[in-house]
Amino acid sequence: MSLKTDLATLSKLIQPLDTPLPDWKPLPGPQIMALESKADIVFFGGAAGGGKSDMLLGAALTQHRRSIIFRREYPQLKGLEDRAREIVKDRGQYNSTDKVWKLPKGRQMEFGAVQNVGDEQKYQGRPHDLKGFDEITHFQESQFRFLAGWLRTTVPGQRCRIICTGNPPTTSEGDWVIRYWAPWLDIQHPNPALPGELRWFTTIDGVETEFLTGNPIIHNGEVLKPTSRTFIPAKIEDNPYLMETGYRAQLQSMPEPFRSKMLYGDFSAGREDPEDQVIPTAWVLAAQARWRATPRPDVAMHAIGVDVARGGRDTTVLTPRYGNWCGEQLVYPGSSTPDGPAVTRLVVNAMRGNPAINVDVIGVGTSVFDDLRGRGLYAIPMHASKKSTRKDKTNQLSFRNKRAEWYWLLREALDPESGENIALPPDRGLLADLCAPKWKMSLQGIQIESKEDIIKRIGRSPDKGDSLVYAFAPIPRKPMTEKELANLKHSVFYR
Numbered sequence: 001m002s003l004k005t006d007l008a009t010l011s012k013l014i015q016p017l018d019t020p021l022p023d024w025k026p027l028p029g030p031q032i033m034a035l036e037s038k039a040d041i042v043f044f045g046g047a048a049g050g051g052k053s054d055m056l057l058g059a060a061l062t063q064h065r066r067s068i069i070f071r072r073e074y075p076q077l078k079g080l081e082d083r084a085r086e087i088v089k090d091r092g093q094y095n096s097t098d099k100v101w102k103l104p105k106g107r108q109m110e111f112g113a114v115q116n117v118g119d120e121q122k123y124q125g126r127p128h129d130l131k132g133f134d135e136i137t138h139f140q141e142s143q144f145r146f147l148a149g150w151l152r153t154t155v156p157g158q159r160c161r162i163i164c165t166g167n168p169p170t171t172s173e174g175d176w177v178i179r180y181w182a183p184w185l186d187i188q189h190p191n192p193a194l195p196g197e198l199r200w201f202t203t204i205d206g207v208e209t210e211f212l213t214g215n216p217i218i219h220n221g222e223v224l225k226p227t228s229r230t231f232i233p234a235k236i237e238d239n240p241y242l243m244e245t246g247y248r249a250q251l252q253s254m255p256e257p258f259r260s261k262m263l264y265g266d267f268s269a270g271r272e273d274p275e276d277q278v279i280p281t282a283w284v285l286a287a288q289a290r291w292r293a294t295p296r297p298d299v300a301m302h303a304i305g306v307d308v309a310r311g312g313r314d315t316t317v318l319t320p321r322y323g324n325w326c327g328e329q330l331v332y333p334g335s336s337t338p339d340g341p342a343v344t345r346l347v348v349n350a351m352r353g354n355p356a357i358n359v360d361v362i363g364v365g366t367s368v369f370d371d372l373r374g375r376g377l378y379a380i381p382m383h384a385s386k387k388s389t390r391k392d393k394t395n396q397l398s399f400r401n402k403r404a405e406w407y408w409l410l411r412e413a414l415d416p417e418s419g420e421n422i423a424l425p426p427d428r429g430l431l432a433d434l435c436a437p438k439w440k441m442s443l444q445g446i447q448i449e450s451k452e453d454i455i456k457r458i459g460r461s462p463d464k465g466d467s468l469v470y471a472f473a474p475i476p477r478k479p480m481t482e483k484e485l486a487n488l489k490h491s492v493f494y495r
Contacts, residue, residue, distance in 0.1 A: 050234025052165035069132035137174030142459025184231035200226035206333030305471030309334030317467035340371030398445035433465025
């Protein structure tokens with residue numbers, strides 16, 4: 001849209017809701033572009049100072065009847081409350097306890113916070129026609145998806161939508177935003193999108209899938225309606241009010257990578273890892289860069305790491321390994337792997353030669369292991385809580401259990417100084433999973449955060465990361481006996 005926007009255009013953007021409107025008008029350029037976007041889910045963000053939070057308030061006050069704007073923590077709402085008072089003035093009443101603005105004709109704007117994973121549950125069943133998320137990279141993906149599920153209205157003709165704002169993530173926990181808006185933000189995406197361009201998505205068998213249009217599709221007898229997304233970049237130059245204050249000079253003085261993130265909205269700029277992150281992000285990115293530059297070696301498949309879905313949104317993930325080169329991961333929704341034989345079929349189809357099949361045997365994985373062994377396949381049980389007798393590379397530190405051993409040995413192998421030159425597929429989901437676990441030193445040695453604790457903290461299961469760790473676990477090879485090989489060849493599962 002042209003930066004020259006006349007009053008007629010503005011009047012179309014700001015639809016009256018039978019009441020006098022607040023004294024707010026969008027800034028020409030990206031702010032108007034975001035306000036008038038037809039997308040169901042808009043991400044308006046990038047650089048600091050682009051008028052992101054102001055646009056959220058303006059959209060709520062001028063185009064919606066029942067709105068809620070979230071920040072991750074309640075103290076972070078102070079700036080939104082102050083700016084809302086400037087805009088609303090004496091046209092409404094604010095309850096600072098409930099954090100609800102009562103506006104004329106029954107309209108209202110609410111503020112909310114979900115500091116801990118699980119806090120989003122208190123908003124269950126509360127409909128709003130606008131769900132706003134200020135600083136979306138501070139939220140967990142599970143929180144965002146849950147809250148977005150209650151977007152609805154009973155007012156005919158009232159538009160429903162989600163607007164998110166934010167800067168590039170500064171920690172790995174915000175990386176899900178880059179995956180969610182991958183066509184715009186992921187430099188590795190094969191089909192990049194332009195700013196403001198609409199793309200449509202829906203979930204098929206537990207896997208989010210992109211479609212060419214928003215037309216309904218039929219899958220397994222169910223009608224699915226894809227929803228549209230877009231990303232519109234914002235920068236400080238779009239905000240003449242802040243440009244006059246010298247705020248740009250403050251952003252220029254920031255150290256890298258924050259300077260690139262906040263001044264230019266660079267989502268590809270580096271970030272600072274938490275001190276207790278097990279595997280540094282830079283090491284994983286380096287391994288993924290090697291994968292793009294290195295073809296699969298002409299060697300036998302050494303192992304397959306198998307992480308079996310435990311229900312819900314979990315996935316079954318298979319990771320083939322050829323020496324220090326890891327093949328692309330095979331991901332299946334949990335609904336497609338209800339039992340051991342179902343997983344066995346997938347494993348056999350993925351096998352090349354006679355690799356070790358390293359299977360997580362906690363919970364439902366036990367039936368998978370039993371079925372693999374029953375078919376004569378060389379399955380290795382991976383029990384994370386078992387005692388470890390190994391030491392780290394310095395021979396000084398021990399491990400609390402096998403999970404700590406496996407993750408730490410992978411960390412050591414990914415260290416650029418190790419010379420191992422491990423190559424990993426360039427998948428952002430894998431990157432996020434490998435960088436999710438934290439560690440600490442216990443009386444029993446190095447302790448890695450459990451899968452259950454990770455799920456509680458980030459709201460999802462790190463299935464891709466665990467599967468890869470299993471594939472690289474140092475399990476001694478044991479060749480099949482002639483009898484085992486004969487049983488395998490006569491099995492209906494052999495391909």
